Amino acid sequence: MFTALVAALTFAWPAHAQSPAVAPAATIHLVPIGAVGAELRDRLAAYLEKRFTLPVKKHPQISLTKQMIDYTRRQVPAQEIFDVLEPKRAQLLRDGRGIVIGLTAYDMYIKGLDWEFAFAAREEPSLAAVSTFRMDEANQGRRGDEALLLARLEKMTAKLIGALALGLPDSSDPASGMYGRIRNLEDLDRISATF
DSSP: OEEOSOOOOOOOOOTTSOOOOOOTTOOEEEEEBSOOOHHHHHHHHHHHHHHHOSOEEEOOOBOOOGGGOBTTTTBEEHHHHHHHHHHHHHHHOTTSOOEEEEEESSOEEOTTSOOSOOSEEEETTTEEEEEOTTTOGGGGTSOOOHHHHHHHHHHHHHHHHHHHTSOOOOBSOTTSTTBSOOOSHHHHHHSOSOO
16 A cells, blocks of 8 residues: 655654665666656766665656546546556565656646645555656746756655655654655745755
């Protein structure tokens, strides 16, 4: 059963502390779902490798099929991304260590929640999905900002790694990198890039 990014536990690393390292054998697998800019994916991979000192593998794009899209909402359910990633997880995580993260530029939501959209979702123990659609200023009727988009993507992806690879609980502190109630861009921009 997957866990949405909604928890109310309080947790924050001291400001002076370093984020704990992921076990060396753990690998982050980035899998584009539909068209995702290669430069954005590559810059995210470089950031994650440097921040967590772990290997990040970039995989070929998986097509976003018509069957995956909820045309009533004009969004893709996170569960559809998980269904596509599940066979990949079995193949990539033979030793049971690591995380498979699906990256999509398509708007995403989580079935069963009354949210209008979701920036990200996770399915324990090792699957996650991140949508850049609402992070992108160009999709909000404003001028696109690649640096801002990347910063938002880095924070959201790091939060998923914190939860899935490091076992960190969500925080109730709106400034924490593990804040659990990220519902809009203001929330996302407010959180720290660190834990």
